[in-house]
Amino acid sequence: MLHTLLRLPSPRFPADMRTGDARVDRYLETLDSALAGSASVRKQTLFEARDYLTEALERARATGKDESAALRAAIEAFGQAELVGAEQRRTHAASFRALAWRMGLLFATVMLIFSLLGLNKAAAWQSEALVFVFNAVFFGSWTAFLLIYVLPKPMPMPQDAPGPGRFTVHYPRLSIRMGWGLVIVVGAMQIMLAFGLIGRGYFSDWPLSVVILMMVLNVKTILAAIDAVFFQARVEADTLHLGGLGGRASIKCGHIVSVVRPSLLFQVLWPTYADIRRITWCDDEGRTHRRHVSFNPDLVNGDRLMAWLESASSENASAVRAPLRA
Numbered sequence: 500m501l502h503t504l505l506r507l508p509s510p511r512f513p514a515d516m517r518t519g520d521a522r523v524d525r526y527l528e529t530l531d532s533a534l535a536g537s538a539s540v541r542k543q544t545l546f547e548a549r550d551y552l553t554e555a556l557e558r559a560r561a562t563g564k565d566e567s568a569a570l571r572a573a574i575e576a577f578g579q580a581e582l583v584g585a586e587q588r589r590t591h592a593a594s595f596r597a598l599a600w601r602m603g604l605l606f607a608t609v610m611l612i613f614s615l616l617g618l619n620k621a622a623a624w625q626s627e628a629l630v631f632v633f634n635a636v637f638f639g640s641w642t643a644f645l646l647i648y649v650l651p652k653p654m655p656m657p658q659d660a661p662g663p664g665r666f667t668v669h670y671p672r673l674s675i676r677m678g679w680g681l682v683i684v685v686g687a688m689q690i691m692l693a694f695g696l697i698g699r700g701y702f703s704d705w706p707l708s709v710v711i712l713m714m715v716l717n718v719k720t721i722l723a724a725i726d727a728v729f730f731q732a733r734v735e736a737d738t739l740h741l742g743g744l745g746g747r748a749s750i751k752c753g754h755i756v757s758v759v760r761p762s763l764l765f766q767v768l769w770p771t772y773a774d775i776r777r778i779t780w781c782d783d784e785g786r787t788h789r790r791h792v793s794f795n796p797d798l799v800n801g802d803r804l805m806a807w808l809e810s811a812s813s814e815n816a817s818a819v820r821a822p823l824r825a
Contacts, residue, residue, distance in 0.1 A: 603639020
């Protein structure tokens with residue numbers, strides 16, 4: 500039952516994934532039945548499997564090898580459908596829990612602050628606690644469900660990885676347009692709130708503390724949208740080139756000291772959303788620098804950049820520990 504719910508709103512096998520080869524299609528159908536998420540989400544794994552298996556068959560035909568043996572070997576290398584599906588479900592479940600916790604807690608905290616500041620009628624602490632839990636669970640669960648199980652991550656295009664060891668990280672056009680739209684809408688609300696401070700407009704009757712809090716949250720939202728619009732990153736061999744609101748920076752792989760997730764309080768106060776990482780590195784003169792990067796779910800090649808950073812940090816830490824053990 501739960502597995503079916505996690506495949507909504509499109510639980511059936513995507514018809515456009517069929518290749519016409521019954522052997523490949525059987526594997527894809529079995530794999531699809533083991534995957535979680537909407538058809539768009541499941542297609543990300545199905546595309547990888549389809550391309551891997553069809554390429555193996557094409558190589559076998561071109562070299563005159565046995566196709567059935569080549570397909571069996573490809574399936575063994577890619578992974579049995581049940582095992583691949585189980586790994587996808589575990590990964591998505593972990594992402595769901597982390598995102599639901601962060602988004603639910605943030606939303607429930609903001610609503611509780613509004614209530615305590617007098618926007619809503621005061622209630623007993625038991626009622627406040629019940630509303631807090633409801634807001635956290637309901638908003639966090641639905642937000643995480645949409646972002647993890649319904650809306651697919653953007654697929655990298657060939658130009659996003661022009662060569663070995665090279666790839667670009669950016670937001671898709673739709674996200675950038677939505678970012679600008681958010682700036683316009685929230686900016687207009689900010690102007691209305693400013694008029695409310697001087698006793699004009701819709702927000703003039705609202706408590707001053709609530710208006711100020713909303714203005715602070717709007718500033719965070721606007722800065723987060725602008726950060727996404729102007730964010731750009733490019734990895735070339737052993738160097739990461741970053742651009743955006745924080746300015747430009749070039750970070751060499753061997754100079755990365757650490758890549759950590761800041762505290763929850765820092766993430767709430769920092770003027771961006773999503774999964775934040777603090778990158779610490781040294782320049783050629785030995786000076787230490789820090790940069791915070793938000794890894795939103797719709798960031799193209801965001802997972803690849805995260806893996807690149809964490810791998811560099813781990814390798815450098817190991818290199819430092821090795822002489823100490825000696």
